[in-house]
Structures are given as structure tokens and as C-alpha cells.
Amino acid sequence: MAALIPAIQIIAKANHTAHHIVPIQPDTTPLQPNSSSVRIRTTLLSLTTNTFSYARHGGMGFPGLDWWNTYPFPTSLPAPYNDTTKYCRIAAWGFSKVIESTIPDVLVGTEFYGFQPIGTAAETLTLAKGAPGRWVEVSERRKGLLNVYNEYIVVPGKDGKGSAEEVLRSKGLDALCRPLFQSSFVLNRFSFAWEGEGVHPLGIKEIPWTAEDAELKGAVMFLLAPSGKTGLAFAHQVRKARPVGEQPRKVVAVGSERSRGFTERTGLFDEVLEYGDVDVAGEVEAVVGEKPGKIVVVNFGARGEAPDKWVDGLKPLAERVQAVLVGTSPEGKGMSKLAALAMQPGSGVFQMNAGGLSEAAKEVLGTEKYNEALSAGFEAFKTDGAGGLKVVSGRGIDEYAMGWDSIANGEFDPETGLVYELP
Template sequence: MPESWTFAVARDDLGRTTLIDTATPELAEGEALLRVDRVGMTANNVTYAVLGDAMRYWEFFPAARSGLGPEWGLPPVWGFAEVAASTVPGVEAGQRVYGYLPPAGHLVVRPERVDGTGFRDATAHRAELPSPYNAYRSTAGDAAYRRDQEDLLVLFRPLFFTSFMLADQVADNAFYGADQLILSSASSKTGYAAAFELHGRGPRLIGLTSPGNVAFTRELGCYDEVLTYDEVDTLGAVPSVYLDLSGSPDTRAALRARLGDRLVRDIAVGLTNQIPNAEAAGEVFFAPVQMRKRRQDWGRDGLDQRFAEAWQRFAGAAAGWVDVRAGKGPEDLRRAWLDVFQGRTPPRVGHVVEFR
């Protein structure tokens, strides 16, 4: 493996990729060097690239810092890294952290607000970007961390955080008075994690998925009913909330035709088929907004504890729902990206890539 490396995708053609060798970055005073160790690749990462300009995801890890031109972008990934070197007290070589990382061998960070739970990256270009993405959690001070769950954390933690906050927002608003909650992309990790959190707490849960994923989605046990997209016209015409994770215009049109004014909320959560859905939906869910609310309500420690408890409940079930497809090195990262981007990854499969 080269001294360091960077994986990038063409911003106007996400199926075109490049891998370049780079030198290990040098540190200035106040900086630390993270060696990226273990990351996941899911549809969530493709979403970051699809929304790279609109939601500024390309700006977290500028391609220019790796010597690449403006046509290239670095799709962010989530995973574990180890501190390789540090000039910052409290951030020590060998410390293991979880957070938002570039698809690269190393990342230079400027730690601030260092404590037992980790630190935040105060690098100047990240200052105006959404703050939750700038936090690096030390495994030693993380209530949700267990070493034997690293693969699950790599694959699910950022998705589960979105799902946890989505379910919390829906419940916090008394389910918007709905009798049923309808989730598209019900076989996706974000979809069924939200359903896991919501199941049995109020309205019926209806999962929409493609015919090939019906059996898997039903076996999860998270939904009261699972329908294919062409069965929307069989839905009960009762007050309903649509949690849209697919971004499909046809599904939205069919739901509106079936439910009319009984569709009391139409919330865009994300997208998996690369059709932006924010403009067509009634509103957009953004997890950091609900997170800020709950930090005010519960405090940071209270939010962390509730999340850790929910995560452990979910992890116990999710371990039986995913088959980890392990990779090693940057070429396997490229292959995982293309598999996910081109829709070749079955819902049971989760890509985890190591760089040791």
C-alpha cells in the first residue's frame, strides 16, 4: 500500500473514479494526523456525493488538498481512525476515534474542545459546515462503543443516528396525528432502523420496497405491513405520514393520488435512487436540527445516553440482518463504491473496508 492515497469521484459522473498516491501530510502546531483505519460504504455515501454541491458535502475534504482538480470530489465516509501523530495535548498517538473521514489514507485535523469523549475539528474550512460532522468520538469515552461491534458501527452508526433522530422527531410531534406511517426504501438500513425505533409506539408502519426486497423486508419484523411500490393503491385511506427515503416522483404521485388530504405530512429524508426529492416534498428532515433540539432538552450527556441505549437495542437485532463484505485497501474501496453506486449491493450486504 502506498505511503498515503486518495480516492475521488468525478463530480459530474459519479461512476468515474480515480486513485492517486500521496505523501503522508506534515503537521503544523495545533494539528493531529489521523490514519484512516476502517470505513463503511453504503447508499448514504452516495447520497453525500449526489448532494455534494447542494448540501456542501464536497467542502469537508477538498479535492484540491490532494492535488486534484475541481472536477473531482471526495465522497465522505464514516469509520474509525487512529491518531498517528499529534501536537495537541490530550490527543495522543494511538488514540482510536470514530467520525467523518475522507476516502483517503490520512486526515489532518485541528482538535479543539478536547475532553474524554474526543474532540472537534476546528480546521478553518470546516467552521461554517454542519458541526455534527466535525466531531470525533474517542472509543474510550463513547457509551455506544463496543469493540466487537465495530463492523456494525461502521455500517450503521451514522444511518442509525439519522433514523433515531427521525423517529424521535415523529414521536415528538405526536406522529402528526397520523394513523399510519409509510416509509419508502423500506429495505434500506436507514429505513428499517427508523422502523425499528418506531414499531409498536403508535401508528401502523407500512414499508414500501421493490418486489425483489419484499421477503427480506418482511423478515425484519420492523413493519406491520410491507407492500411493493405498485401496491400503493391498496393503502388504507387514513391520516398518513410519508417518510420518503427513495426520492421517487412516481411513488410520491401515487401516494398523493391515493391519500389526497389524508396525507398529513410528506417528509423527504434522503434519497437512494439519485433523484433529488427536497423540492417535491412538503418538508425536509435534517438530523442535526432535531439533534440540536434534543441537546437543549436533554443536554449532551442525556442525548448520548439515550442514543447509546437505542443503539444497543438495535445492534442486537441488526447483527442478524447484515452480512459484512470485507475489503482491504483502496482498490477494494473503489470496488465497494461502484457496487453501491451501480445498485449491485443486496440489502443484506454491508461493505466494510480496512486499510491496515
């Protein structure tokens, strides 16, 4: 049987929903001895709305978020897709196998969890030892990325426990939710800190972030697009990982009619509203109740003008409305009104950078304690918070492309997490 021709995903910079699966010639160049390099091939990929954020913002010049340069354009990439002024590549969270290695401590067959290439072609990583059980990509092209995107975690060998379906679900949840859970974990614990000083959501300590900014006690919190993996994890963190006396007065979900049932079934919200309810006289006022000192809006990727309308609509209902931007809608192009406000000091709108905040959190706790706390929190979420999520697997890069189109068009069930095995 003939070997499959490798292919990679290429995305149009002008419209990140437009993409192509492009066949290329396999790289047969041997790794140089003593180069501290490995060659990997992706085996499992997740596909979430967060993946679209990498495509949309990867070339905007944000420090540490140079997602378009995670993996190079192969020399065999045909025209017009080899035009780097018009096209880009990104990566996605998942698993890979080492198929070649010059590092004695990394054997062929080692499995990595991390930021993987989208496609079936082999890619080369230049690695240095990181924290225990972790390796860090240190090549020149990856210097524009924060450490969280360059870290590869060694997956322990199989222990013989669990059926194939159970193993796929566990790995699928890791691929789908672990990086998104990390965003929610650090936002809840380190920006909305209830002890010590909070850290600005960008993770930049030089940018002011006051005790008032960090305070949630007594606030009314609105989560936009809460049925996504990050929103669900954040609601779980706010409800399950904060002292009772440090929780908001109310946590309100605002989503689509389609996602309402799933959101209600999570049991994590005091109220569940739909995007259009902001236009219904008295609807939101009744939910907010007695005028709070603070309303916090966290946007996890609501579509269209919904985030702008909700922030504007809530302003008369509290002494202060604070907005934090976490996710990006898969659809839009360019910078939203709120994203522009986030660049203006004093606007009350804050952009989050999960990677930057994670690095700042490691400085607060120390890397080893941070990794332990993150892992323990994620395992608790997998057990207690992700039970309603269905992990649906596809196979092959062509099915991945179909999933990309379905998310871009809004044709996906919020209860479903998409993962793809790549043979």
C-alpha cells in the first residue's frame, strides 16, 4: 500500500475562516547529530473556537503571541500557498509522537502533549530541558512565542487502565480543555485574586491592576459565550475554586438560544439569558437586582456586536462596569470596538493574554508549584465540570477541515468537543 502524501493546513491572512489543505513533499533531510532535535508527527488534534484566535491575532504583533510563526512554510509548498504575505500557518493543542531523535533522553515513540502542527507532515523541534517531564522548543523562529506555546509535556506510558474509548475521551479532554482551562485557572486565581496582589490579565506587572480591579466579592458577573470550553471552565473555577465569601453575588450566563439548554444543565449559573435579552425592557434589570457596586463582563467569544451591546446596556445598572476580553468570535475580521477600548488606559476594558498571565503566575507560585496546582485543578474539572461535554472524534486531515468549516459557520453543538486522530 502506497504511503499517504503528507498535507498541512494553510490559512488566508485576510480571512482566517478561509483555509486549504495542501499536499507537500515529505522532508527527508536527516537530523543533524548533536542538534538537540526531534522530528514529530501529530497524532491527535483538538478544534475549538480558540484555534481561530490564533489565526486571527497571530500576526498583530502582540508580544509572545507570534502564532503565525510556530511552524515554517515547507520549501515544497506550491504556489499560491507559499506566499507568506497572503497565507499563514498556525498550530493547535493535541498530541504527537517522536519519529526521529538526536536527544538521548527523548526516545523514538515518545508521546508529547503541546502546541502541535496542523497536518500530517513531520515537523522538527529543537528542544532544551524544562521543568520535570517537560521540554521547551528553543529555535530562533519560536522566540516570538510565550513559553506556554513552546512547552512539550512527556505523556507517561500506558498503564493498561481504561478502554480505548475511555482513553480517547481522557486525551480528547486534555487536547480540548487543558489550555483553555489554564486560561480560566489563571484569570480566576491570579487576576481576580482573593489573597495577595492581583495580576493584570495581560500578565504584565508594570500595567496597573488595582485591588478594586481584582475584587469579585459582591459583584454581578456576566459571562458571554459561556458554553464554550473556556467559559465553562471559568464558571467552574469561580463557583468551585474560590472561598464562598469571595464569590460574586451572581454569575449570569449570556449565550445563544441553541446553547441555552446545555448552559442551564451545568448548574453553574444563577441565571441564563440570551443575547437578545439586552434589548428587552426590564429583563436585565430584574436579573441584576439591587444596584451593585460592580458588574464584571467576561467575553469568551460572543459573535457580532453582542459584546459591545451588553457592556453598553449594563453601564446604567452598576456603579462600575468592567469588561475582560478572553476569547474571539470565529467569524469577524479586524478589531472590535471593545478590543480597541482595551488599548486605552482607564476605559475599564481589559484584554487577557493567557500565556502572559500564566508566566506571571509561575513567578508568583514558582514553576513547580504552579504546574502542580494547575494539574490538580484540571483533574478536578475533568471529573466535576466536564461531565456534560461529549468528545466526538473524527479521523484524518480532511475531516479536520470539515470541522473547521462547521465552526466557522456556527454549525456546532456547544456540548460537543471535536478532536481528530491523524494517522
